[in-house]
Amino acid sequence: MTTPGGIWVTARVLDWFHIAMKFKAAKNSVLGSQTIEPEERIAVETEIDHAKWLVWHGKGRQSVFRIKALDATLLAREGYEHSTLYWNLRRLYFYIEHNAGKLVNYGMRYHKGLPISSSIAESAVNLVVSHRMAKKQQMRWTDEGAHCLAQVRVAVLNKEFSVKKLAGLTKTFVAANSPSARRAA
Missing domain, CATH: 1.20.1440 (de novo design (two linked rop proteins))
Incomplete structure (x- = not known):
């Protein structure tokens, strides 16, 4: 529309x-x-x-x-x-x-052939994410990385993406992956 x-x-x-x-x-x-x-x-x-x-x-x-x-x-x-x-x-x-x-x-x-369900999109997302999260993949995603990527995609699709939002995600990702955070886990 x-x-x-x-x-x-x-x-x-x-x-x-x-x-x-x-x-x-x-x-x-x-x-x-x-x-x-x-x-x-x-x-x-x-x-x-x-x-x-x-x-x-x-x-x-x-x-x-x-x-x-x-x-x-x-x-x-x-x-x-x-x-x-x-x-x-x-x-x-x-x-x-x-x-x-x-x-x-x-x-x-x-x-009219318009969508009434998001099941096709959900299925595609599940397929891509499960494939990239599989342990046998050479370039496997981490849980945190997949979560950050999903947040960025949602922000882009909702037209809410900004540099400030990306900076916040980066800060969160870096803090979660710091050596001190890994030792605590």
């Missing part, structure tokens, strides 16, 4: 993978719940699926309302507040509520 001045701006989008995992945890905890009768489990799972559909289509506030309503209904049951489902539903609606500004219409983005 570009501004009227022609400056490229990226909007932060909440990763769909992490949202889906929170919904999956909530849905999985329905199965093990002792406070819900087996015949009622399908209705509760369906309600969770409907809330997930709302988030997928960019309706996070409606999803939170639906999850809170389900939670309030289940709260009337004895022992529910001690169940895994109770904690997973609360984590889910707090997560969606607190990240409402970063929710988008994931369905529309998916159909």
Whole structure:
């Protein structure tokens, strides 16, 4: 996306993978719940699926309302507040509520071919880092060096990189690798 001045701006989008995992945890905890009768489990799972559909289509506030309503209904049951489902539903609606500004219409983005997850980038980073950190590599990275490199890359990508930040990283790296620091370890 570009501004009227022609400056490229990226909007932060909440990763769909992490949202889906929170919904999956909530849905999985329905199965093990002792406070819900087996015949009622399908209705509760369906309600969770409907809330997930709302988030997928960019309706996070409606999803939170639906999850809170389900939670309030289940709260009337004895022992529910001690169940895994109770904690997973609360984590889910707090997560969606607190990240409402970063929710988008994931369905529309998916159909337009836009990214909805950072899993491809995460996988590439994991591959490069694990390869460079392997003990059999001639030019292996140290833990501290990899950490500093990651901080520099993030700062560059976020357009927060500065000479002052680089000087701070260098100072930290030198202090961590001094002979006295190595002897203490």
